[in-house]
Amino acid sequence: MVLYLSGGTAAGTHLFGRGYLSCSRMLESDFLMALVERTNHVGAENASDVFVKKLNDFMKHALGERSKRRMSSGDRKDFFRNFVNARIDNPIALVGGGGTMGFGLLMEWLKIGLPPSSFVIVDPKESRHLNRAAKREGIPCLTDIDQLRAASAIFLAIKPQEANDVVPRLKRLIGNHSLVVSIMAGKSIQFISRAIDHKNPGIVRAMPNLPGTIGRGITAAVRNHAVTLDQFELAELLLLGTGKVVWVQESLMDAITAVSGSGPAYTFYLTECLARAGERVGLPSKLAAELAHETVAGSGELLHRSPKDAATLRAEVTSRGGTTEAALKVLEAANGLESLMNRAVAAATKRANELGE
Ligand SMILES: NC(=O)c1ccc[n+]([C@@H]2O[C@H](COP(=O)([O-])OP(=O)(O)OC[C@H]3O[C@@H](n4cnc5c(N)ncnc54)[C@H](OP(=O)(O)O)[C@@H]3O)[C@@H](O)[C@H]2O)c1
DSSP: OEEEOTTHHHHHHHHHTTTSSEEEEOTTOHHHHHHHHHOOBOOOOSGGGHHHHHHHHHHHHHHGGGGOSBOOHHHHHHHHHHHHHTTOSSOEEEETTTSHHHHHHHHHHHHHTOOGGGEEEEOTTOOHHHHHHHHHHTOOEESOGGGOOOOSEEEEOSOGGGHHHHGGGGGGGOOTTOEEEEOOTTOOHHHHHHHTTTOOOEEEEEEOOGGGGGTOEEEEEEEOTTOOHHHHHHHHHHHHTTEEEEEOOGGGHHHHIIIIISHHHHHHHHHHHHHHHHHHTTOOHHHHHHHHHHHHHHHHHHHHHOSSOHHHHHHHTOOTTSHHHHHHHHHTSTTSHHHHHHHHHHHHHHHHHHHTO
């Protein structure tokens, strides 16, 4: 989403600080005026409110006292409906909506208040969890992309291995005014463009991660030159709905995939290893698993809430001659965790590159 500030990019960067939102146009845009009207003080009761909280933080900084009024969930839904409808004539097709990412992202979008009527889902398996949710929200669910009649935007949440079959079949839906957002690991903007015969739609290649399914993800994204301002705003809304967004150069995407895209799995594996190590030093397995789980989850939450970085937090709990130092000496040894992590991330980067071929 682009917000337009009279202070220009520098003022916007200062306000948003961590690159959540890009700011480059003037304050009087319809979008910002709608925010002024509707996005006042909204508490972030749970993770799914993260997007609204970001808008709200902006309003607090930009408007001070005027931003204190609370925004009802009805107002928020109205705002998002108007925002989305102003940018699309046909639905947003979510292809792969029954998958881990597709379904998880859809649930977050609905939680933050995006209008269900803006979506149509393609899921060949007719997954029960998706069908139940789609029925409840009144979202059409198709089992084959060939059943799609029209789409202003196509969100590709299929596996990269499915791309050669699926993407060319989308050709007939794509024109100059279409937007394609792909979260497929490794698949470049050029691949998508070729697969649809170089038609010239706006293409956004994004790499979200699993915490995005609870509104706590980070997505790196890149767009081609055909992406219009409206499409950029729509794509960023979808991505921001699941957490932070950083816009990057495409050459970084494979490495980003290896760090933040695959990163949650490394953290889960660390939790498993910690539990098994606990068992080896004598803990009952259930207790070891609970201790490891809460330790990793709590440390992540602390890192999230603390203004300190990971290295500072680690140094603060490592007293000289203590137990943590004894363990860290092993982890920091020449063939320790850093060297392992280097190899793991290099392997994932290489694989992302291969998936793109
Ligand atoms: N998982 C992550 O943490 C993560 C993070 C960042 C990015 N990604 C990217 O997100 C994408 C999806 O990953 P995932 O983990 O969510 O995989 P997934 O659970 O396997 O989801 C893929 C979905 O696409 C569906 N599909 C297959 N062929 C289709 C077709 N012809 N038309 C419509 N849907 C079709 C699959 O249905 P079937 O089950 O019936 O085959 C499945 O529901 C991948 O490209 C991955 O690189 C994943």
